[in-house]
Amino acid sequence: MDATLQYLLGLLDLEPIEQDIFRGASHDWVVPRVFGGQVAAQALVAACRTVPEERLPHSLHSYFLRPGDPGAPIVYTVDRIRDGRSFTTRRVVAVQHGQPIFHLSASFQPAEEGLEHQEPMPSAPDPETLPTADELLPRHAHRFLDPAVVDLLLEARRAIDLRYVDEPPFATAGRPREPRSQVWFRVNGKLDGDRDTPVAHLCLGTYVSDMTLLDSVLLAHGRGGWTVGDIVGASLDHAMWFHRPFRADEWLLYDTDSPSSQGGRGLAHGRIFTRDGRLAVTVMQEGLMRVPRAGRA
Template sequence: MHATLQYLLDLLDLEPIEQDIFRGESHASVIPRVFGGQVAAQALVAACRTVPDDRLPHSLHSYFLRPGDPGARIVYTVDRIRDGRSFATRRVVAVQHGQAIFTLSASFARPEEGLEHQEPMPDAPDPESLPPAEELLPRYADLFVDPGVVDLLLQARQAIDLRYVNEPPFGTAGSPREPRAQVWFKLNGELTGKQDNAVAHLCIGTYVSDMTLLDSVLLAHGRGGWMTGDTVGASLDHAMWFHRPFRVDEWLLYDTDSPTSQSARGLARGRMFTRDGRLAVSVIQEGLMRVPR
């Protein structure tokens, strides 16, 4: 197992410090705040720790309230809102320096049979035909506001094999395109033993879901984002629906688009498909999108 993958797994293994209170480490960030996907994933881990094993999260809704401090630990407090016969609901608040930085509500359910359909998986080239991020990112070093961004991004993504289907927004700045983006991703390693469980796959999927979701908004306006300095952005809220089981150590296609942006806020939608075409996850996020003056 790659050391950075083990670090990611350790990051999601929260320390229990009291009944329904947990503490998590912060990940070194390429920007002066905690990565939003990390906070969302850790909050979901905390919620899962308080729910019976026969119930898994089927949806979450969250708000990013303040920038997280990457140099400080985060405390997660869980409220057990309801435990029904089939469903359970939890509310989680993430706190740093005595202030709430993030809040999440998650609903859990027992698996059961019912009506089933899904929209088809969109076309995409095989992931093996695409270069991994560690080969792609250095090509754009001259476009970044700081050449050191490449090394920091590669360190942050070593645990995840991420492959862009099309040119990323920082590679097409100045040329507006269709507001749609696709990436393939999977872990750089395999989950085994106690680490191989449904909750781990769901929480790592939550972590990755915030990595490239707003790319489609940037593409619509020919913007490169914070890495090129032409846009200042941040996640505002984040919602996910978990439809079918999936493994994050097998390829998943993350297909995203943006129906609108306005008032310095961009809306992005995402769908995660397994390689055999099953729709596993739906995601919606609104992000702050400001143009520096």
């Protein structure tokens, strides 16, 4: 297993400090705030720790309340809202410095047979034909507000093999196009042993789901995002529906689009497909999308 994947799995292995209370660390690379996908994944881990193994999350709904401090631990408290015959509900609050920074509600269900259909998987080139982050990001370093951000992004994504199907927003700033983005992703390495569990794959998928979701909003307006300094952005909320099993260590296609942006906010919709065409996850997120004052007409 790749060392960076081991490190990421370590971040998701929360420390129990009391019944239904857990503590998590953050990435040790320097960033302005805790990565939202990390907080969401850790909160889901905390919720899963209080639910029987045969019940897996089928949906989560969450809000980012305050920026997280990457230099301080995060405490997750779990409320056992309901334990029903078919569904289990948990509420998780993430706290730093005595204040809530994130709130998540998740619903769990045991495996069950039922009606089944899905949207077809969109076409996309094979991931092996696309450039890696190490190949793509340095090529566009001159576009960034601070070229040192390249090293930051590479370090942040070292555990994730993420490949853009088309050029990302930071490479196309100034050229609006269709509000749609596609990336292939998988974790760098194979999960094995006691770490190879359905919950681990679900939580890793949650972690990655916050990485490129708002790109489609930026593309619609020819904006490059915070990396080029033409947008002040942040995740405001995050919702996921888990439809079918998937492995985070095998290629997954993340197809995203943006139905609307207004009022300093942008809405993004995403679908995660397995390589053989099964719709595994649906994602929705609204994000802060403010144009810096100096850039306004």
